[in-house]
Amino acid sequence: MPVSDYQMVKAWNEVLKLSKVEPGQKVSILCGPHTHPQTLQTATIAAQAAGAVVTRIELQPINAEKAPSRDLMNYLGETPLTNNPVALAAMKNSDIVLDLMLLLFSPEQMEILESGTKILLAVEPPEVLVRAVPTEADRERVLAASKLLKAARKMHVTSPAGTDVTFKLGDYPTISEYGFCEEPGRWDHWPSGFLFTFANEGGSDGTIVIDRGDILLPQKNYVSDKITMQLREGFVRSIEGDIDAALLREFMEAYKDPEAYAIAHIGWGMQPRCYWHTLSLVDREATSGQDARAFEGNFLFSLGPNNEAGGPRTTPCHLDIPLRNCTVKLDDVVVVRDGKVIDEAFR
Numbered sequence: 001m002p003v004s005d006y007q008m009v010k011a012w013n014e015v016l017k018l019s020k021v022e023p024g025q026k027v028s029i030l031c032g033p034h035t036h037p038q039t040l041q042t043a044t045i046a047a048q049a050a051g052a053v054v055t056r057i058e059l060q061p062i063n064a065e066k067a068p069s070r071d072l073m074n075y076l077g078e079t080p081l082t083n084n085p086v087a088l089a090a091m092k093n094s095d096i097v098l099d100l101m102l103l104l105f106s107p108e109q110m111e112i113l114e115s116g117t118k119i120l121l122a123v124e125p126p127e128v129l130v131r132a133v134p135t136e137a138d139r140e141r142v143l144a145a146s147k148l149l150k151a152a153r154k155m156h157v158t159s160p161a162g163t164d165v166t167f168k169l170g171d172y173p174t175i176s177e178y179g180f181c182e183e184p185g186r187w188d189h190w191p192s193g194f195l196f197t198f199a200n201e202g203g204s205d206g207t208i209v210i211d212r213g214d215i216l217l218p219q220k221n222y223v224s225d226k227i228t229m230q231l232r233e234g235f236v237r238s239i240e241g242d243i244d245a246a247l248l249r250e251f252m253e254a255y256k257d258p259e260a261y262a263i264a265h266i267g268w269g270m271q272p273r274c275y276w277h278t279l280s281l282v283d284r285e286a287t288s289g290q291d292a293r294a295f296e297g298n299f300l301f302s303l304g305p306n307n308e309a310g311g312p313r314t315t316p317c318h319l320d321i322p323l324r325n326c327t328v329k330l331d332d333v334v335v336v337r338d339g340k341v342i343d344e345a346f347r
């Protein structure tokens with residue numbers, strides 16, 4: 001449903017409070033011509049109401065000639081911040097950047113975070129943002145799960161559709177997303193409520209079956225016929241199926257980058273206020289698909305860049321693929337069984 005400015009300001013007030021924005025702090029709002037005007041205006045009002053020193057930084061979009069769609073995650077890595085020392089200096093000198101443009105997986109994002117600046121990404125439309133305003137309870141639950149993921153050395157994922165894949169873990173950090181930034185140098189994404197790590201280089205082997213109804217991002221479609229991926233030593237070696245598989249193969253081939261086939265982050269969804277079915281109700285171009293990434297009990301795997309976790313790959317081709325009805329086991333502890341999160345595993 002449409003969102004009132006009042007309701008959106010209230011949502012921002014809550015998120016800035018959770019992010020510990022104090023009077024006198026420097027809040028920079030990164031935006032572009034595609035930024036949702038209500039999100040931008042209400043963020044500005046809420047930041048001022050928090051007593052912050054507020055700066056808007058508007059950058060012009062790039063890569064239109066390289067990305068086959070307008071989706072913000074269709075071409076990652078290079079951003080309008082690349083080679084822009086003026087904006088970079090402003091953001092490194094801020095306490096928090098509200099990223100309404102999308103810097104995800106960019107070297108500049110890492111540089112800003114290393115300076116101690118927090119970055120909160122918020123590019124979903126207002127009706128998604130107000131439905132999934134983060135809570136302290138979300139944070140506690142995701143962090144409890146991340147303790148187990150951090151300690152795990154193996155992830156084994158199976159499903160009735162035929163997924164049977166094993167990931168060696170331990171070389172990369174665990175990233176928890178719960179929708180706000182309470183610590184200096186933290187990145188988060190509102191809305192979220194999921195966690196992941198990255199598989200050790202060369203440590204992913206087995207079969208992943210993307211079943212009917214599972215979702216491809218950035219395509220933002222429900223797969224209508226099974227896609228079967230064979231993984232060996234950390235890379236997807238084959239993508240078989242019918243028309244969905246052919247479309248996915250061509251999408252990935254267009255990047256002409258072998259790194260596009262590398263497994264990247266692997267984890268699961270823990271957000272009860274995000275849903276698998278939402279994508280069937282909205283205009284695909286109006287969302288970046290966070291409901292699909294965050295819905296409770298998915299197994300989310302991604303392909304492509306791993307520089308976000310300090311890895312060597314920066315390919316612009318990034319796929320996020322949430323699967324339903326999977327069972328996820330960390331060492332010998334089941335954390336998701338048949339698409340249901342097992343909270344007892346984190347207690």
Ligand SMILES: O=c1ccc(O)c[nH]1
Pocket residue numbers: 177189192293302320
């Ligand atoms: O919030 C996000 C969005 C995309 C992604 O790949 C990871 N986390």
